[in-house]
Amino acid sequence: MISIKDLSKVFHTKDQDVTAVDHLDLNIEAGEIYGVIGYSGAGKSTFIRLLNRLENPTGGSITIDGQEITSLSKNKLRLARQEIGMIFQHFNLLWSRTVRDNIAFPLEIAGVPKEKRQARVMELIELVGLKGRENAYPSQLSGGQKQRVGIARALANNPKVLLCDEATSALDPETTDSILDLLVDINEKLGLTIIMITHEMHVIRKICHRVAVMENGKVVEEGEVLNVFLHPEQAVTKKFVDQVMGDPDQEYSLALIHERYRSGKVLRLHFVGESTNQALISELSRKFKLDLNILHGKITQTQKGAYGTLFVHVEGDHDEIEKAKTYIKQTSVEVEVIPNVQ
CATH class of the missing domain: 3.30.70.260 (ACT domain)
Known part of the structure; x- marks a missing residue:
């Protein structure tokens, strides 16, 4: 589904070059929930922004469902992005729009007719558990409800891939669990490939099938979540496992x-x-x-x-x-x- 080869991102500044992603190789299967975990500065947020070309790579390639997105023109990239949904840590909602209108926004941009747009929005509101809140504004919602709007909006164009950039780190533990349960439900119902970027091993433990551990722009350990819990090899991985199991x-x-x-x-x-x-x-x-x-x-x-x-x-x-x-x-x-x- 997703093939990443020799991916690099170097930021050039006046004083130095900073390598955020360093010759990274990964393969992510269709329909799996794949976790990428690392501490601040590990390069994980840059990595996820490279996946939908919010950042352009310095080198390497990203192929999603047979299409190499690193070489696409602007027009083709715009179309390709409709198949890549993204949810954010701080929701990124339009505060002047209702729940219904926030979810409809990407459909408007894609030129979907009003009648089909409204039907799709109500379908998504039902899916994410916001029925009855469609006319509320973001300021009237809890953090968990805001993230549900963000998830519904990301799903509006029926994407094949959902990118989650620290999607639960601004939420309390109980709300985090409810959002993670929702993502598992969406993964199972829609067969959606989900990539979770996080610094919390609880998130990886609860919903991910496989995990890559990042440090200094590199993947230092990768495998099925249970195997990584059983046999963490790197010091950074052991620290993350201790978050859940206790040290x-x-x-x-x-x-x-x-x-x-x-x-x-x-x-x-x-x-x-x-x-x-x-x-x-x-x-x-x-x-x-x-x-x-x-x-x-x-x-x-x-x-x-x-x-x-x-x-x-x-x-x-x-x-x-x-x-x-x-x-x-x-x-x-x-x-x-x-x-x-x-």
Whole structure:
């Protein structure tokens, strides 16, 4: 659906050249919700503006549904943009227009006849859950309602791709979840390809199928969300995963573990999918002569299934601990020994 090859963007200033996107390669499948996460300055917002040519690339190519948009003329680009919807962090609504008229605006620009325009607007109002608010002005809406207007407006021309630039970062957690649920619903009903730009791992965890982690203009890690949660490779990725799972080094520091548990071992258990329902700890206590103490744990849900971590202090004979580790490995639960704890 979307093929990005060797994409670069360099901003030229008086004093220096700033590389915002650095030789980036990505492939995004049709109908998936794809997340791009990074801290401020990582290049993710520049990247999304390159996708609809709000910024022109310095080098590389972007092909969407077989059409290379990086080489299009202005007139052809205007038509191509009708198939690429975009929603923004701060809504970008026309404050002098009602909900109905905001949603109708891109249809007016596209020259859609009034009768068809009105029918499409009411269809979208129903889709995003704003029935009864069509005559309200943006100043009369909550943040979540404003973003629903933004989503409806972005969908007006039946786009194939929806770009979301920090679409929930101005919203409270409850409203964020409702908007994310709406985007999942739209993705499933319309088969729309959605690209989410965010700095919040909660957003990635909740709705994305795959994720790319950006740092200094590059994609430093990419994969299915569940796999990235399970096996984050880069330091920046581990920080993002800790946003959702909690950082055990902070909540239950290794120094404190070392002080309190001078013998035995501390194990980190990774549960995936159905394994999160296993009564593993009680099984270990029955099968092996061990004392088990749960230190810290959390389970979260991704689009591809549940994922959890559990920190357990295990006290007992060395051979018995090794047998328990072997037993755990024979299940679908992954186990690792926390370092620096003797």
